[in-house]
Amino acid sequence: MQQELDSIIGTDRLVSLEDKPKLDYTMAVINIFPDPYKFDPTRFLDKNGHLKKIDEFIPFSVGKRQCLGEGLARMELFLFITNIFNQxxxxxxxxKPPSMIxxxxxxxxxxxxxxxxKKRY
Known part of the structure; x- marks a missing residue:
């Protein structure tokens, strides 16, 4: 993820929402699923390395019960994670590894x- 951020964003600015379509691997890291206990962001990438849609991935539900704040939540999650890992x-x-409990x-x-x-730059 940091390699992708370095090549697309660099170190001279913060990540913005306009960068999201260019950060396929980073989005795959954010979407980890199925088998959530195994870190495998490639499950969200097609054979060309581009982000693919997975119909079963519905963390905000669907239909009448779909979360109204989904767009805002996804935007905040993207900006928070990308800017933390970019810096x-x-x-x-x-x-002392983290537990999955x-x-x-x-x-x-x-x-x-x-x-x-640790600060990267």
């Missing part, structure tokens, strides 16, 4: 974890 390198600490509450959240964040 910072995030690594796990090998002796969920904590239930008002929302589902991961267990607390530690990571290393």
């Amino acid at each position: 910072f390198k995030i690594d796990i600490i090998p002796t 969920k904590q239930a509450g008002g929302t589902v959240a991961p267990e607390p974890f530690v990571c290393r964040i």
Whole structure:
């Protein structure tokens, strides 16, 4: 993802919504599904490396019950993730890897974890 961001965005500006159609691999990373416990963004890319639509991917539901805030949520998710990963390198600490165990509450959240964040430039 960082290679794609470097080649398309570079380091001199923030990512904008106009960049979204050019960031197929990055969008594939954001959409991880099916088999969500396996990191495989290529499941969302066609044989030419372009983002493909997967009808089963409906995190905001469909029809009458579709989330009205889907467009805003997708926009915020794209801008947040791309700008964080364009500016910072995030690594796990090998002796303390994050867990896939969920904590239930008002929302589902991961267990607390530690990571290393370093400015890329």
